[in-house]
Amino acid sequence: MIQVxxxxxxxxxxxxxxxxxxxVLTRRNAVAVLIGIELMLxxxxxxxxxxxxxxxxxxxxxxxxxxxxxxxxxxxxxxxALILAFRRQVRTLDVDQIDSLKG
Amino acid sequence: MHGHxxxxxxxxxxxxxxxxxxxxxxxxxxxxxxHWLQKRFGEKAVHTIAVGLPWLSFLVAVVAFFxxxxxxxxxxxxxxxxTWVAVGQFHVELAFGMDALSAMMALIVTFVGSxxxxxxxxxxHGDESYFxxxxxxxxxxxxxxxxxxxxxxLLMFVGWEGVGLCSYLLIGFWYRDLNNARAGMKAFVVNRIxxxxxxxxxxxxxxxxxxxxxxxxxxxGGQASLAFRELPALVxxxxxxxxxxxxxxxxxxxxxxxxATGKSAQIPLYVWLPDAMAGPTPVSALIHAATMVTAGVYMxxxxxxxxxxxxxxxxxxxxxxxxxxxFAATIGCLQYDIKKVLAxxxxxxxxxxxxxxxxxxxxxxxxxLLTHAxxxxxxxxxxxxxxxxxxxxxxxxxxxxxxxxxxxxxxTYWVACVAIAGFPIASGFFSKDEILWRAFDSAALxxxxxxxxxxxxxxxxxTSFYMFRSYFMTFTGxxxxxHGHEPEEQRPVVxxxxxxxxxxxxxxxxxxxxxxxxxxxxxxxxxxxxxFAAAEELPxxxxxxxxxxxxxxxxxxxxxxxxxxxxxxxxxxxxxxxDRLRQAFPRLHRVVYNKYYVDEIYQATAVRGFLGLSxxxxxxxxxxxxxxxxxxxxxxxxxxxxxxxxxxxxVDGAVNLVADSIRAAGARLRRIQTGRLPAYxxxxxxxxxxxxxxSRILIDIxx
Amino acid sequence: xxxxxxxxxxxxxxxxxxxxAAYAVFTRNIVRAVFSLLGTFFGMAILYGMLSADFVAVVQxxxxxxxxxxxxxxxxxxxxxxxxxxxxxxxxxxxWGLLAAVATGIILLPLALExxxxxxxxxxxxxxxxxxxxSLLGNMLLPFEAxxxxxxxxxxxxxxxxxxxxGGQDGEVQR
Numbered sequence: 001m002i003q004v005x006x007x008x009x010x011x012x013x014x015x016x017x018x019x020x021x022x023x024v025l026t027r028r029n030a031v032a033v034l035i036g037i038e039l040m041l042x043x044x045x046x047x048x049x050x051x052x053x054x055x056x057x058x059x060x061x062x063x064x065x066x067x068x069x070x071x072x073x074x075x076x077x078x079x080x081a082l083i084l085a086f087r088r089q090v091r092t093l094d095v096d097q098i099d100s101l102k103g
Numbered sequence: 104m105h106g107h108x109x110x111x112x113x114x115x116x117x118x119x120x121x122x123x124x125x126x127x128x129x130x131x132x133x134x135x136x137x138h139w140l141q142k143r144f145g146e147k148a149v150h151t152i153a154v155g156l157p158w159l160s161f162l163v164a165v166v167a168f169f170x171x172x173x174x175x176x177x178x179x180x181x182x183x184x185x186t187w188v189a190v191g192q193f194h195v196e197l198a199f200g201m202d203a204l205s206a207m208m209a210l211i212v213t214f215v216g217s218x219x220x221x222x223x224x225x226x227x228h229g230d231e232s233y234f235x236x237x238x239x240x241x242x243x244x245x246x247x248x249x250x251x252x253x254x255x256x257l258l259m260f261v262g263w264e265g266v267g268l269c270s271y272l273l274i275g276f277w278y279r280d281l282n283n284a285r286a287g288m289k290a291f292v293v294n295r296i297x298x299x300x301x302x303x304x305x306x307x308x309x310x311x312x313x314x315x316x317x318x319x320x321x322x323x324g325g326q327a328s329l330a331f332r333e334l335p336a337l338v339x340x341x342x343x344x345x346x347x348x349x350x351x352x353x354x355x356x357x358x359x360x361x362x363a364t365g366k367s368a369q370i371p372l373y374v375w376l377p378d379a380m381a382g383p384t385p386v387s388a389l390i391h392a393a394t395m396v397t398a399g400v401y402m403x404x405x406x407x408x409x410x411x412x413x414x415x416x417x418x419x420x421x422x423x424x425x426x427x428x429x430f431a432a433t434i435g436c437l438q439y440d441i442k443k444v445l446a447x448x449x450x451x452x453x454x455x456x457x458x459x460x461x462x463x464x465x466x467x468x469x470x471x472l473l474t475h476a477x478x479x480x481x482x483x484x485x486x487x488x489x490x491x492x493x494x495x496x497x498x499x500x501x502x503x504x505x506x507x508x509x510x511x512x513x514x515t516y517w518v519a520c521v522a523i524a525g526f527p528i529a530s531g532f533f534s535k536d537e538i539l540w541r542a543f544d545s546a547a548l549x550x551x552x553x554x555x556x557x558x559x560x561x562x563x564x565x566t567s568f569y570m571f572r573s574y575f576m577t578f579t580g581x582x583x584x585x586h587g588h589e590p591e592e593q594r595p596v597v598x599x600x601x602x603x604x605x606x607x608x609x610x611x612x613x614x615x616x617x618x619x620x621x622x623x624x625x626x627x628x629x630x631x632x633x634x635f636a637a638a639e640e641l642p643x644x645x646x647x648x649x650x651x652x653x654x655x656x657x658x659x660x661x662x663x664x665x666x667x668x669x670x671x672x673x674x675x676x677x678x679x680x681x682d683r684l685r686q687a688f689p690r691l692h693r694v695v696y697n698k699y700y701v702d703e704i705y706q707a708t709a710v711r712g713f714l715g716l717s718x719x720x721x722x723x724x725x726x727x728x729x730x731x732x733x734x735x736x737x738x739x740x741x742x743x744x745x746x747x748x749x750x751x752x753x754v755d756g757a758v759n760l761v762a763d764s765i766r767a768a769g770a771r772l773r774r775i776q777t778g779r780l781p782a783y784x785x786x787x788x789x790x791x792x793x794x795x796x797x798s799r800i801l802i803d804i805x806x
Numbered sequence: 807x808x809x810x811x812x813x814x815x816x817x818x819x820x821x822x823x824x825x826x827a828a829y830a831v832f833t834r835n836i837v838r839a840v841f842s843l844l845g846t847f848f849g850m851a852i853l854y855g856m857l858s859a860d861f862v863a864v865v866q867x868x869x870x871x872x873x874x875x876x877x878x879x880x881x882x883x884x885x886x887x888x889x890x891x892x893x894x895x896x897x898x899x900x901x902w903g904l905l906a907a908v909a910t911g912i913i914l915l916p917l918a919l920e921x922x923x924x925x926x927x928x929x930x931x932x933x934x935x936x937x938x939x940x941s942l943l944g945n946m947l948l949p950f951e952a953x954x955x956x957x958x959x960x961x962x963x964x965x966x967x968x969x970x971x972x973g974g975q976d977g978e979v980q981r
Contacts, residue, residue: 003813004812004813004816004817006923006925007918007919007923008816008820009853009857010918010919010923011915011918011919012820012823012824012853013918014911014914014915014917014918015824015911015915016823016824016827017910017914018907018908018910018911018914019824019827019828019831019907020827020831021788021903021906021907021910022831022903022904022907023830023831024781024784024785024903025781025782025784025785025788025902025903025904025906025907026781026831026903026904027781027831029836031836031840031878031881031882031885032836032839033780033781034878034881035830035831035839035840035843035878036831038843038870038874038878039827039830039831039843039846042846042847042850042870045850045862045866046850046853046854049854049857049859049862050857051923052857052859053857053858053859054923054925055923055924055925058857058858058859059937059938059941061859062859062861062862062938063938063941063942063946065859065862066861066862066865066938067949067953069862069865069866069869069870070869070953070957071953071956072869072870072874073869073870073873073874073877074956074957074960075960076873076874076877076878077877077960077961077964078960078963078964078967080877080878080880080881080964080968081963081964081965081967081968082967082968083881083885084881084884084885084967084968085967085968087884087885781903782902785902785903785906788906788909788910789902789905789906789909792906792909792910792913795913796913
């Protein structure tokens with residue numbers, strides 16, 4: 001068990017994912033929420049690579065993670081733009097106060 | 104005189120229907136076009152139609168009469184038009200039949216009727232409703248001829264009702280005066296009461312005929328016919344059949360007679376006749392003297408075969424007639440309106456006719472009908488002439504000395520008085536005397552014959568008295584002035600008729616000259632014998648010729664007595680005795696003068712009682728029936744209110760409950776929508792975790 | 807029980823990554839959170855390398871560290887002086903978040919450890935960059951182009967979303 005294998009990587013990914021969830025659900029700052037999302041994405045990517053490596057299709061996994069990373073970047077850009085727009089409108093980044101969907 | 108025909112000769116005569124229908128044609132044409140005719144062409148156009156047609160009708164009647172004479176005794180002329188009612192075994196035809204009795208009646212009606220039509224040309228001259236008068240008069244002729252020529256009871260009844268209608272129309276002719284309208288209504292209503300009695304008799308008769316009487320009693324479904332030629336045979340078995348304990352023949356006879364008391368103004372239904380004098384004088388002459396009022400007598404004569412079966416019914420008829428004759432005569436003695444005197448005289452003379460038919464002397468009653476038609480019409484028309492000359496004044500106290508200026512009217516009136524009083528030079532003596540003799544000699548009633556005789560005898564004296572009283576008061580004494588000048592005789596249209604009637608009143612004596620004088624049956628009796636064959640069996644007391652002569656002389660004596668007293672009291676109008684007598688017996692005078700207050704008694708009892716009944720019914724209707732209806736309405740409203748309440752509280756409550764609970768649930772669930780994204784994400788993740796767990800468990804369970 | 811060097815290295819890197827990530831999650835200072843995220847990203851890259859995914863590791867560093875992290879820094883800097891002093895106090899649903907995370911962890915960890923993952927050996931000594939490149943322009947051409955379109959959209963969208971409206975609050979650049 002001490003021998004590093006698939007499970008170790010998976011565990012790391014799982015822990016990272018949980019941390020990301022915690023960050024998203026717990027923090028009030030919108031940027032912090034973004035951080036959490038990035039964490040979760042990273043964790044997912046790690047899982048993919050780990051599986052790919054240990055199941056013989058590293059190329060496929062690499063490609064997938066490549067795309068994930070790219071899209072994560074794109075999404076981060078959009079998120080930033082949104083945050084800026086939000087801040088201008090609502091004058092705060094407190095996610096607890098962005099509740100116009102409340103109903 | 105025994106041995107009547109067992110089979111009757113029936114000859115078809117297709118012109119009979121013209122006799123009633125010619126006047127009907129006149130009525131229709133004047134009724135529809137009369138107003139226009141009168142305006143455009145004047146009175147001449149109207150009366151040419153209206154008077155010509157009844158004369159034509161008379162012509163046909165004469166032809167029929169001679170045809171009848173050419174046939175053997177007891178023949179019948181029949182004109183069958185079509186079948187009217189055909190229900191099961193009950194057949195009624197529209198058919199006219201003329202036997203001896205109908206022939207006599209038809210001749211009277213058409214002849215006297217046509218004369219009166221001529222008279223009306225003069226009397227109604229200038230009236231704006233000239234055409235309406237003749238329309239009604241023609242209509243009356245039609246109805247009366249249907250009555251006398253109808254071949255069966257039903258058709259006779261149609262005519263019976265029709266003359267009642269025409270009487271109403273004609274009495275109330277000058278309807279703008281409410282009193283005239285009231286008189287018309289009184290006539291019609293009283294008539295109707297009589298008709299009701301007639302109908303009850305009708306129903307009983309038909310019931311009796313229509314059933315068959317076997318051992319077990321009465322069974323429905325027999326042979327019923329109402330034709331006069333067939334009734335005698337059918338009615339014969341009814342003599343001893345009982346209904347309510349009374350022989351059927353008696354019941355029918357009495358109920359029919361009730362109708363006759365209405366139509367022919369006997370006690371108790373005579374009260375309309377004096378009031379009917381409100382109509383124009385020709386109407387009084389035609390309808391209320393010569394024809395309509397005789398319908399009751401005709402009916403009893405026609406149904407003689409029924410009446411001979413029931414001594415009780417005959418007694419009722421004879422006694423009622425006798426009582427009426429005396430009663431009305433007493434009233435007539437004190438009246439001052441000349442037409443009222445004549446009206447009560449008519450009621451009294453009708454009573455005589457009923458005495459005649461009541462004791463079984465059917466031909467005698469019919470003979471008196473014939474003579475009365477002439478002399479009474481003459482009297483009425485004479486009175487009418489006087490009234491015209493006096494510018495419609497009818498009170499005799501205001502008249503006087505008219506004999507000098509109106510000679511024709513005067514002498515014809517005198518002749519008629521002689522006839523009615525019963526002097527042998529005119530026909531009235533013979534008819535009245537025959538009745539009184541037969542009454543005295545009768546043994547067919549439940550009372551001795553001399554009872555109706557006595558009443559009639561006294562009434563005869565009174566008749567002579569009051570008739571001559573009216574003559575003296577009107578025509579003798581000082582001539583009065585009307586509107587500043589003396590009255591004048593009427594036009595020939597008027598006086599010619601009077602002369603003809605007076606001649607008739609005299610000449611008719613010859614058809615009835617008694618056996619006593621001629622040693623042969625009177626012509627009329629012989630002529631009418633086949634019709635009254637059933638009466639030959641009636642028992643008679645068998646008084647001899649001596650009694651007959653004695654009675655005759657007694658009648659003559661009492662007639663002279665009446666004339667004498669009237670001469671003494673009223674001739675020249677100079678005797679103060681009548682006035683002194685009146686002052687001496689004021690109460691008696693008042694009672695008799697006021698017709699024994701009979702009208703007032705009727706008003707207080709029958710009329711008020713009936714009105715009270717109708718008021719009670721109205722009360723019942725308003726309070727109880729309307730109460731029920733309103734109650735139903737209120738009940739429905741209450742029910743609707745309950746429905747509404749249920750709807751509002753229960754139904755709406757349930758609906759609202761559902762809506763409210765949904766809203767409450769929604770309010771609570773809304774709180775999940777915090778609008779905060781992280782929360783949503785958390786929910787998402789949590790949901791995902793739950794799903795995984797569940798699937799894991801499921802996989803564990805189901806492998 | 808002999809740990810090779812690779813294993814030790816693994817554990818070290820793993821711990822470091824997790825630690826920095828935890829710091830980023832729990833610290834109140836947003837700037838510090840972002841910076842500690844830097845460490846996390848680097849750690850990820852090394853872990854990628856350990857899995858013979860050299861290309862991915864490089865891309866990770868390039869994009870994440872060089873791009874996303876910079877973006878985050880910009881975000882933080884641009885919004886620093888406006889926001890309130892409290893950067894992140896526990897949110898109202900703090901307990902729910904913890905519950906969700908814990909629940910997820912409880913699911914994932916045993917899964918990771920105990921699931922009988924299928925394992926196969928690599929056929930060659932890891933795919934090279936060339937292989938990936940050929941794939942991208944070969945049978946992965948469509949996703950590649952699609953992603954390009956997405957990036958285009960993102961660029962345009964971000965500009966549109968973030969641009970100033972007329973009379974905007976920052977008052978500078980119009981339209």
